[in-house]
Amino acid sequence: MSTPPLTPELEAVLDRHGRDPTRLVQILREAQELAGWLPPPLITALARALRLPRARVEGTAAFYSFLYLRPAGRYRVLFSDNVTDRMQGSEALLDQLCERLWAEKGRVTEDGLVYIDTTSCTGLCDQGPGLLVNGWAIPRASRERLDLIAGLILEQRPLAEWPAELFHIDHPIHRRDLLLAEPPTAGEALAAVLAHDADGSGLLAQVERAGLRGRGGAGFPTARKWAACRQAPGAVHYVVCNADEGEPGTFKDRVLLAEYADLVLEGMTLCAYVLGAGRSPTQGLIYLRGEYRFLLEHLQSALARRRAAGLLGRAICGRAGFDFDIELHLGAGAYVCGEESALLESLEGKRGVPRNRPPYPVTHGYLGQPTVVNNVETFCAAAVIARHGAEAYRARGTPDSPGSKLLSVAGDCARPGVYEYPFGVTVREVLADCGAQDAQAVQVGGPSGTLVGPHEFDRRIAFEDLATAGAFTVFGPQRDLFEVVRNYVHFFAHESCGFCTPCRVGTAILRGVMDKIHAGRGARHDLEQLEQVERAMRLASHCGLGQTACNPLRDLRTRFRPTLERRLASLDFAPAFDLDAALARARAFTGRDDARAHLHTDTLAS
Amino acid sequence: MNTRLSFLLDGAEVPFTPGQSVIQAALAAGRYIPHLCYHPEFTPHGSCKLCTVRADGRPAAACTLPARAGLQVDSETEELRALRRTLVQMLFAEGNHFCPSCEKSGNCVLQSLGYDLEVHTAGFRHFFLDRPVDASHPDILLDFNRCVLCRLCVRASEEVDGKGVFYLGGRGVQRRLLVSSESGRLADTDIAVTDKAVEVCPVGVILRKHVGFAVPIGRRRYDVKPLRERALEDAPRGEEGTHG
Ligand SMILES: Cc1cc2nc3c(=O)[nH]c(=O)nc-3n(C[C@H](O)[C@H](O)[C@H](O)COP(=O)(O)O)c2cc1C
Ligand code: SF4
Numbered sequence: 115m116s117t118p119p120l121t122p123e124l125e126a127v128l129d130r131h132g133r134d135p136t137r138l139v140q141i142l143r144e145a146q147e148l149a150g151w152l153p154p155p156l157i158t159a160l161a162r163a164l165r166l167p168r169a170r171v172e173g174t175a176a177f178y179s180f181l182y183l184r185p186a187g188r189y190r191v192l193f194s195d196n197v198t199d200r201m202q203g204s205e206a207l208l209d210q211l212c213e214r215l216w217a218e219k220g221r222v223t224e225d226g227l228v229y230i231d232t233t234s235c236t237g238l239c240d241q242g243p244g245l246l247v248n249g250w251a252i253p254r255a256s257r258e259r260l261d262l263i264a265g266l267i268l269e270q271r272p273l274a275e276w277p278a279e280l281f282h283i284d285h286p287i288h289r290r291d292l293l294l295a296e297p298p299t300a301g302e303a304l305a306a307v308l309a310h311d312a313d314g315s316g317l318l319a320q321v322e323r324a325g326l327r328g329r330g331g332a333g334f335p336t337a338r339k340w341a342a343c344r345q346a347p348g349a350v351h352y353v354v355c356n357a358d359e360g361e362p363g364t365f366k367d368r369v370l371l372a373e374y375a376d377l378v379l380e381g382m383t384l385c386a387y388v389l390g391a392g393r394s395p396t397q398g399l400i401y402l403r404g405e406y407r408f409l410l411e412h413l414q415s416a417l418a419r420r421r422a423a424g425l426l427g428r429a430i431c432g433r434a435g436f437d438f439d440i441e442l443h444l445g446a447g448a449y450v451c452g453e454e455s456a457l458l459e460s461l462e463g464k465r466g467v468p469r470n471r472p473p474y475p476v477t478h479g480y481l482g483q484p485t486v487v488n489n490v491e492t493f494c495a496a497a498v499i500a501r502h503g504a505e506a507y508r509a510r511g512t513p514d515s516p517g518s519k520l521l522s523v524a525g526d527c528a529r530p531g532v533y534e535y536p537f538g539v540t541v542r543e544v545l546a547d548c549g550a551q552d553a554q555a556v557q558v559g560g561p562s563g564t565l566v567g568p569h570e571f572d573r574r575i576a577f578e579d580l581a582t583a584g585a586f587t588v589f590g591p592q593r594d595l596f597e598v599v600r601n602y603v604h605f606f607a608h609e610s611c612g613f614c615t616p617c618r619v620g621t622a623i624l625r626g627v628m629d630k631i632h633a634g635r636g637a638r639h640d641l642e643q644l645e646q647v648e649r650a651m652r653l654a655s656h657c658g659l660g661q662t663a664c665n666p667l668r669d670l671r672t673r674f675r676p677t678l679e680r681r682l683a684s685l686d687f688a689p690a691f692d693l694d695a696a697l698a699r700a701r702a703f704t705g706r707d708d709a710r711a712h713l714h715t716d717t718l719a720s
Numbered sequence: 721m722n723t724r725l726s727f728l729l730d731g732a733e734v735p736f737t738p739g740q741s742v743i744q745a746a747l748a749a750g751r752y753i754p755h756l757c758y759h760p761e762f763t764p765h766g767s768c769k770l771c772t773v774r775a776d777g778r779p780a781a782a783c784t785l786p787a788r789a790g791l792q793v794d795s796e797t798e799e800l801r802a803l804r805r806t807l808v809q810m811l812f813a814e815g816n817h818f819c820p821s822c823e824k825s826g827n828c829v830l831q832s833l834g835y836d837l838e839v840h841t842a843g844f845r846h847f848f849l850d851r852p853v854d855a856s857h858p859d860i861l862l863d864f865n866r867c868v869l870c871r872l873c874v875r876a877s878e879e880v881d882g883k884g885v886f887y888l889g890g891r892g893v894q895r896r897l898l899v900s901s902e903s904g905r906l907a908d909t910d911i912a913v914t915d916k917a918v919e920v921c922p923v924g925v926i927l928r929k930h931v932g933f934a935v936p937i938g939r940r941r942y943d944v945k946p947l948r949e950r951a952l953e954d955a956p957r958g959e960e961g962t963h964g
């Protein structure tokens with residue numbers, strides 16, 4: 115096989131990344147920005163250049179939704195498919211665009227011009243429906259805006275010439291508390307710490323006293339994580355900011371990165387000070403989800419400003435030995451990469467498959483070195499603590515959940531956007547503030563969180579009650595919660611990394627059963643199967659995705675049971691006669707097992 | 721030495737040496753824990769989850785769980801037996817496992833697990849995979865529709881054969897076995913029929929040609945001796961810490 119030489123542009127991409135195989139995901143992403151997709155000879159050539167087995171390069175690309183191993187059209191229009199997008203009419207809009215452009219969903223048009231499909235939540239729920247066109251986010255899809263887009267595509271206008279207004283994204287904040295109201299200015303928190311803390315131990319103690327817990331969902335004590343990493347021996351200590359924000363319905367990290375970039379970067383720098391004690395080498399990384407590509411240049415210029423101001427780079431704030439810089443990595447469409455060990459794999463250029471633990475990232479993280487992974491908001495909170503002190507922080511929230519929490523409020527409410535509350539706020543208070551009368555349910559924490567009904571609206575947002583990574587999705591009385599949950603079940607099946615049996619196969623079975631019930635052919639037996647699969651997934655899944663993927667189903671079953679049972683064709687009668695199974699003998703005789711030798715009464719796998 | 725390290729497996733003491741996993745120590749001690757992606761000669765993968773136990777009450781894969789003194793491990797409980805049956809049913813539903821027509825029948829770990837765990841029905845609706853087989857290689861046949869994604873062939877090709885012929889790529893139910901050539905065909909790789917990667921596949925994906933049914937069904941590896949006995953025979957044992 116002859117492999118064509120790489121173009122000069124591709125050589126430049128490879129050189130920029132030092133031909134380092136741990137940069138594979140970044141290299142693939144940039145190669146695709148040049149070529150539009152990743153043709154087989156290109157994969158072969160990249161594998162050679164990086165000295166990797168070819169199948170590893172191909173298999174890695176195949177893991178990420180935004181990397182294409184087949185021609186993907188000159189314009190790729192992806193409709194965000196979160197339940198909030200659907201509530202805002204995304205499905206009809208997708209059909210409209212398909213019709214306008216003579217396209218079929220999920221298929222490149224004959225002339226190679228356009229490809230239209232859905233994608234997991236793009237984090238624009240406060241201004242949906244969201245779109246991605248060639249990776250660039252467009253909010254507020256509407257008939258008019260799609261007409262405009264269709265025209266631009268038919269004229270084959272380059273994206274750079276599209277009206278900038280199409281890509282304008284708002285970052286609405288409707289309630290500010292300690293973090294959003296009084297953020298330290300750039301360098302202020304660092305100066306406060308460096309003035310009296312010679313080795314980061316004072317700051318560590320302060321974060322400990324403040325009782326800061328991780329904002330990415332699990333609520334792990336931040337000081338304990340930092341201390342374990344600080345103690346772990348290693349050539350370099352890494353500070354990783356988890357900006358993957360993939361949980362459907364969550365967008366508060368988007369707002370923080372867009373409006374409070376300095377606060378995020380300051381928090382990371384403070385963490386580096388704790389890990390390296392201002393003496394040993396530290397390095398920072400931000401893993402930004404591919405959907406937030408539009409924030410890349412903004413963040414790069416924030417980094418440049420801080421370097422110029424002496425807040426990043428060598429001898430930060432004039433402290434000799436305190437060297438720290440931050441690098442940006444973009445994801446490529448994979449929710450599971452928000453899981454911290456999968457995130458590290460992806461940063462190392464691999465598929466985002468969660469690692470076996472132990473060892474944990476604090477001792478063996480990025481490139482095997484001690485690593486702290488924290489959520490965007492956690493770093494912001496750390497900077498606020500460094501500036502305002504542990505006591506001011508502890509004065510907010512509850513004893514078990516000190517401080518404040520940012521919520522991403524969306525769905526059936528008058529004022530979607532980000533709201534910051536002290537922990538302990540009730541669901542009812544948030545509903546009142548955002549203008550949501552007569553909600554029938556709220557999804558707190560996204561699909562992997564909890565779906566609560568009106569009798570639970572006095573429950574509190576806090577780690578000890580309703581824990582949340584930030585999503586707060588409101589469902590009005592007109593919504594069908596069965597369809598809401600079915601959407602979530604599809605999401606998990608699409609995003610399962612496929613590593614472990616219970617989640618890979620389980621999520622696909624759940625999707626099939628939910629679709630069967632949706633089609634009006636569900637029976638009691640199907641509910642039993644849902645429960646059997648759920649037990650296996652909770653017990654044996656390798657990571658949090660599989661362990662929590664059944665939460666929406668659990669909540670539907672236990673809190674909204676009538677909604678589920680109404681959908682069953684028959685409660686007691688489970689069709690015992692499986693026509694297809696009855697044909698098994700005939701198939702065996704004829705040695706056939708192809709699709710046409712089966713009676714498809716419903717479909718399970720895709 | 722009288723300070724022997726040990727943990728409890730279903731109430732019975734199992735000795736171990738530092739660095740061993742729970743499954744290594746258990747098998748060496750003659751105690752079977754069901755497994756599929758674990759193989760004594762390779763680094764553990766931890767993906768099939770058949771070896772799931774409860775260690776001090778918490779679920780964990782025994783093949784990736786480091787043995788620790790005093791650990792209380794439960795394996796043969798009704799909960800875990802039910803889990804393993806569900807997992808085997810899942811694998812049978814995911815792939816095309818029509819055992820009577822499969823050359824691997826009798827030598828297949830998945831089939832034997834089914835017998836061992838008394839899985840009598842598929843339980844779930846089949847996915848009906850429809851991936852074309854690869855018959856391009858003169859000596860080796862690939863039937864992708866039976867892959868259980870254990871990664872043993874990948875590990876063997878990389879760690880033993882030094883080749884990197886196979887890789888598991890893609891995501892979710894699209895995750896699948898990939899062959900390392902631009903054409904995607906096995907004939908265009910440097911695989912040899914004598915490679916460890918060919919030998920190690922526990923199911924009927926990587927098959928040697930020309931040996932079809934040379935050993936008749938009924939006289940094959942797991943026909944002659946059940947899976948759990950074979951697993952215990954294959955377990956490496958040091959001089960220390962073995963009994964049974
Ligand atoms: C499937 C899955 C997805 C996750 N996605 C995110 C995410 O997008 N952002 C995030 O900060 N944490 C996410 N997490 C949690 C991370 O694994 C990790 O706990 C977190 O980044 C730690 O930071 P914290 O202590 O500051 O919360 C996810 C976890 C799982 C299991
Ligand atoms: S639980 Fe799901 S996402 Fe997590 S490792 Fe298993 S297959 Fe992958």
Ligand code: SF4
Pocket residue numbers: 866867868869870871872873874897920921922923925926
């Ligand atoms: S081909 Fe065989 S050895 Fe390789 S991953 Fe699939 S089942 Fe495992």
Ligand code: FES
Pocket residue numbers: 754755756757758765766767768769770771772781782783784
């Ligand atoms: S044998 Fe342990 S997970 Fe497969």
